[in-house]
Amino acid sequence: MAPGRSRKRKIEDEEEEREAPPLASSGSAVDPDESLEQSLTFSDTLVALQIMRAQFPRIEKVSIKPFVLRSQLYSSVMDRTQVDRELETLRRAKTIRIFKLNTGQDDHAVMFLDDYINQIDSVVKKMEEKKLLNLEAFDWFKIHVIDTRLEPNISHDDLCSLLSLGGRVKEEHVTLLINGGVIVRQLIDPGMYWFAIPSIGSVLKGLSQGRKELLGLLSRKRYKEEMMATLEKKRLRLSPLDIRFHLRDLIGSGHLKTVSTPSGLVVRVSKD
Numbered sequence: 001m002a003p004g005r006s007r008k009r010k011i012e013d014e015e016e017e018r019e020a021p022p023l024a025s026s027g028s029a030v031d032p033d034e035s036l037e038q039s040l041t042f043s044d045t046l047v048a049l050q051i052m053r054a055q056f057p058r059i060e061k062v063s064i065k066p067f068v069l070r071s072q073l074y075s076s077v078m079d080r081t082q083v084d085r086e087l088e089t090l091r092r093a094k095t096i097r098i099f100k101l102n103t104g105q106d107d108h109a110v111m112f113l114d115d116y117i118n119q120i121d122s123v124v125k126k127m128e129e130k131k132l133l134n135l136e137a138f139d140w141f142k143i144h145v146i147d148t149r150l151e152p153n154i155s156h157d158d159l160c161s162l163l164s165l166g167g168r169v170k171e172e173h174v175t176l177l178i179n180g181g182v183i184v185r186q187l188i189d190p191g192m193y194w195f196a197i198p199s200i201g202s203v204l205k206g207l208s209q210g211r212k213e214l215l216g217l218l219s220r221k222r223y224k225e226e227m228m229a230t231l232e233k234k235r236l237r238l239s240p241l242d243i244r245f246h247l248r249d250l251i252g253s254g255h256l257k258t259v260s261t262p263s264g265l266v267v268r269v270s271k272d
Contacts, residue, residue, distance in 0.1 A: 036232055036244045041076055045086035048076045049096070049110060057242040063122055064199050065115035070098075070108040072245075075252030091150055100152045100194050102184065103204055108152075111197060117142060123180045123198045137173035140166030141182060149195075156191045159183070203240060210239025210246045215255060218269050225268035228258065 042048040049068055056066030073083045087110065090096045097116050101107040111119075124138045144165040149158070156174070163169045177183050181198035213236050218224055234243055247267065250256040259266045 036228060036247060041078065043077070045073060045077055045083050046090065046095075048073055049090075049112070052076075052248070053112065053115075055244065057240070057245060059203065059240045062199060062202055062240065064197070064203060065111065065119045067099075067109040067111045067115075067197060067200075069249050069252070070110060071250075071252035072248035073110070073252065075248045094147070094150070097146075097150075097195065098152055099197055101200075101204060102194075102196075103208055107207075109197060109200075113146075116146075116197070119198055120180075120182055123182070127176075127180065132176070134170065134172045134176050136167060137163065137176050138180065138182070140169075140173070141177060146195075153186065153192055153194050154183070156193065159193060206239035206241055207246075207249075210236050210241055211250060211255075213238045214243065214246045214250060215269065218256070218267065223268075225259075225266050227263065228265040228267050231267055 042051070052068045052072060053066040056068075070083070070087070073087070074080050077083045087096070087098065091098055094113055096110050096112055099109045099111065101109055120138060120142060124135055127135055140163045144162045145154070145159065148162060159174065160169050163173060178185070178193075181196055181200070183193040184196045186192040186194060217234070218226060218231075228247070231247070232244060236243055236246065239246065247256070251258060251267075254270055256267055257270050259268055
């Protein structure tokens with residue numbers, strides 16, 4: 001084979017490897033098109049995260065890396081204590097980050113650390129195109145803040161102290177991090193921040209609206225239920241997230257439940 005052709009093939013192989021879906025613990029590739037009924041439950045939290053990451057819906061007009069809700073993991077791994085324990089292990093190993101979401105509910109998102117870093121980099125790239133100043137704040141944030149502060153929140157003093165390990169901190173640096181969406185002020189204490197996922201705002205609006213739409217759709221049914229295989233084919237009007245995403249969320253939060261029947265799984269509105 002000619003050297004040029006060999007080099008081209010090597011580049012193509014590397015690109016395929018980067019774009020390949022994550023692997024389950026068994027080593028088999030995740031099928032993003034697998035139905036929810038086929039991939040509803042798992043014995044391992046990391047496998048559940050990998051599969052849900054691969055199945056994260058493509059969202060038009062919003063550039064956001066895949067994230068998974070804690071409630072979705074509760075729907076897929078039967079032991080909630082196991083989920084919490086394994087998430088804590090993954091968090092301490094710096095494999096994932098956990099974020100408190102501003103939805104008015106006790107929602108938490110889980111994102112693989114590599115995806116989170118890439119999400120921040122995409123925000124910085126847009127800011128560079130606008131010729132904004134003080135962008136070194138994001139490098140300081142990634143190197144000195146994210147790497148050492150694993151909790152979902154941080155105080156203003158701690159933030160500035162960690163940022164100062166990279167250089168002389170100005171108020172403009174903190175303002176830039178807020179505008180970039182990597183931190184948000186806590187309403188109850190302006191001196192504290194939540195770590196945040198940049199560009200997630202419009203998706204969270206769709207999350208809340210999609211929940212209401214799906215629950216409303218089922219509540220109008222005679223027995224407040226529908227076959228999962230049928231339900232999974234429907235499209236929601238008010239959410240950019242697909243119905244599979246919402247089903248996992250609402251089953252895990254207890255708003256919906258599944259019942260096995262000879263014809264397959266039935267999704268039913270929980271009475272309580």
